[in-house]
């Protein structure tokens with residue numbers, strides 16, 4: 001039977017400043033195997049079933065991204081390179097605004113260069129089934145929940161603990177409504193000490209909509225601190 005064709009859009013985020021990485025070049029532009037980290041993230045989406053990609057970056061990096069990534073590598077699916085915002089979730093809103101109408105929206109950290117076509121496929125399958133899903137992997141270590149003094153408060157059942165990655169994929173009207181609601185309730189959430197660190201959290205918290213955990217990969221790391229670049233180089237050499 002022929003697979004139903006959905007129109008799929010992607011927001012690829014690259015507007016962060018990379019404080020934890022440090023250094024003068026933002027981590028998404030550091031070279032890995034001679035190409036910027038962001039190249040690999042975009043390439044995976046370009047080579048997939050995704051129909052349209054919006055790249056979100058800092059205002060100062062828009063022309064670099066346009067010339068040195070989109071034009072240089074012929075990323076024809078990138079419809080817009082647009083300016084992001086202060087927090088990751090602000091950048092997501094900028095991306096959603098620039099993206100045209102589609103059935104499913106993939107939100108991906110540009111700093112996760114090892115996303116694969118297989119992960120994108122698995123996420124689309126789950127998104128069509130559940131309306132919302134995030135790539136992730138079960139943790140390998142025992143996890144402890146600490147109190148403010150650094151003392152162990154509890155040890156959750158490891159079989160139920162996952163490390164969450166991107167892409168995070170949603171039915172388009174659901175994620176658009178969730179982010180609209182977030183903007184309306186941003187102040188209230190901040191006052192409650194709730195910090196939004198991923199897209200699933202917006203859907204869980206504001207829409208009370210269930211989100212499926214979809215198998216990602218242990219290689220789908222986020223480049224966050226300097227040692228991640230060495231790990232990434234070793235993955236490339238595999």
Ligand SMILES: Nc1ccn([C@@H]2O[C@H](COP(=O)(O)OP(=O)(O)OP(=O)(O)O)[C@@H](O)[C@H]2O)c(=O)n1
Pocket residue numbers: 013014015016017018019020021028056084085086087088089091108109110111112222223224
């Ligand atoms: N205002 C922001 C913050 C983050 N991001 C993007 O979101 C992804 C995940 O964020 P993170 O790893 O935290 O990146 P940075 O914010 O750049 O890093 P740091 O927190 O160390 O400053 C990255 O691809 C980053 O470029 C973004 O588009 N806009």
Ligand SMILES: C[C@](O)(CO)[C@H](O)COP(=O)(O)O
Pocket residue numbers: 088109164165166197198199222
């Ligand atoms: C979305 C994310 O990559 C899932 O692990 C992560 O939450 C981003 O968080 P960060 O604080 O921006 O690293």
